[in-house]
Amino acid sequence: MLKSALPVFAFVLAAALPALAGEMTVKTGQMEDLKAVFATVESVDEVLARARITGTVSGLLVDEGAQVEAGARIATIGDPKLALATAGIDARLKGAEAERDLAEIEFRRSGDLLAKGAATQARVDNARTRLDVAARTIAALRAEKQVSAERSGEGAVLAPASGRVLKVHVTQGSVVMAGETIATIAAENYILRMALPERHARFIKVGDKVQVGPRSLAASTTPARLGSVRQVYPRIEDGRVMADVAVEGLGDFFVGERVPVHVSTGSRPALVVPRAAISRRFGLDFVTVKDVGAVVVQLGHAEDDSVEVLSGLRDGDVVTW
Template identity: 85%
Template sequence: MVVKTHKVDDLKAVFATVESVDEVLARARITGTVSGLLVDEGTSVEAGVRIATIGDPKLALATAGIDARLKAAEAERDLAEIEFRRSGDLLAKGAATQARVDNARTRLDVATRNIAAIRSEKQVSAERSGEGAVLAPGAGRVLKVHVTQGSVVMAGDTIATIAAENYILRMALPERHARFIKLGDRVLVGPRSLSTIDTPPRFGTIRQVYPRIEDGRVIADVAVEGLGDFFVGERVPVHVTTGQRPAIIVPRAAISPRFGLDYVTVKDVGPVVVQLGQAAEDDIEVLSGLRDGDLVTW
């Protein structure tokens, strides 16, 4: 093989953190006391599942008061209906005036509409009682529970933070590298440090580059398969392309390690000590020891 200098991608090693694409907050809709907490950190939940219950004794008292008002309104309606029928009978006999009948009809209409209004108010009270159930706004894992059993919460307070089970790697690169990254670029993802099994490197794809530089760094998200069992916030090594550089690449089979050194056989010269660099699947980079035009044999 005749040695030639090739252009290769210049990879920069950085750390990326595992993040959820979406983090949703389960909030309280009413003011009250947490009487039932059904989840803990790490619990997997489905969308719409009850994760806590908030009780407010005043809602039960308000509902009882509405029931009492409804019964009183129904009694008034019954009395107005009797008075309307009686006025109609007296009008037919000539013992009452039309004005009395109209007045009785008006009182009956008012009583009927008052009952409808109270029933609507009762439905609102029942709905508010049902809002004591805190439901998961989306499927995922519970990252943090912000309350404990018996805590007093206000309407709008956060009960739990839920991470949607759609994880990505979020990396921060120095702004001088911002011009090299773009959507669709491949990223080499290193092995997981928390794993006890050696896993080969894999590739991910840049799915989003944020158009804002913070503290001299540009933020980008990388889509990678198989992040479902990772911890949110776990750091993973990645290598991103930041341009190209010249390099000499030889097959791995041409390298002969002896006595702690790496040798390459050059025709008409013999074994030459080389310094190795970045390795690929079947090839490896030679940093020093060879030059263009050398004929390598193995």
């Protein structure tokens, strides 16, 4: 009776024990040493919308934070003197046209008199010259009128690029000079600009991967995103090297907003085990070592499905889980 019960007891005991999912031999490898810094959301290009004529701001159509398209009107500048100049040109043009009509009549009359022998060739030549001068004067005045009309059209301040208005430098009714800045526009391409200490300048290069953390207003559980270094500036200022990081999804960020990032500043030797091999009991982290049992370990940096072990294991240990 007792002998027949032993196999059943052994089977139940084996079923109650947790099954081993796997094992690995711990080897010392190289792990990237990540440095946590803050990067600032910046625009790749900041363009200035400037006034092309001198005058008074009579229409301001945008405010800070507005989205504008390239070529859209953002302000209107009026100059009353342009309307007066155009009116003056119109009056001179009408006088020149009257002189041309008179010169044309004189030229025809001189030709008729020359045919009858009552006028000289010199009179005909003089009348032809007056007609040519009048025609050229009219052409010059028409060109001058067109220039005046174009200058009046330059009162429209247009957005030089699509993007977000960062700052409006004038108010309604302000007097501005030609070339004065009306608004600053951030182009739609945004990047993260970070400043690293000088000692890390030799480690960072274009194409390096960067872990971008959640923005300060987002939940802490938001997963990190990957970005890449798109440019490293070849100048060190105040003991820091500047670098730009390209990452998607920055369109709704504020320009100047600070975002945490982790960037590689070299590599170091480390022991790494799978995250599944770690168990936590009584506030301590344990790893099961083959032929030894549970060992208390101190964990370091975690990355994806692996965790760095700072102490408790040594090279060559076989970890099971």
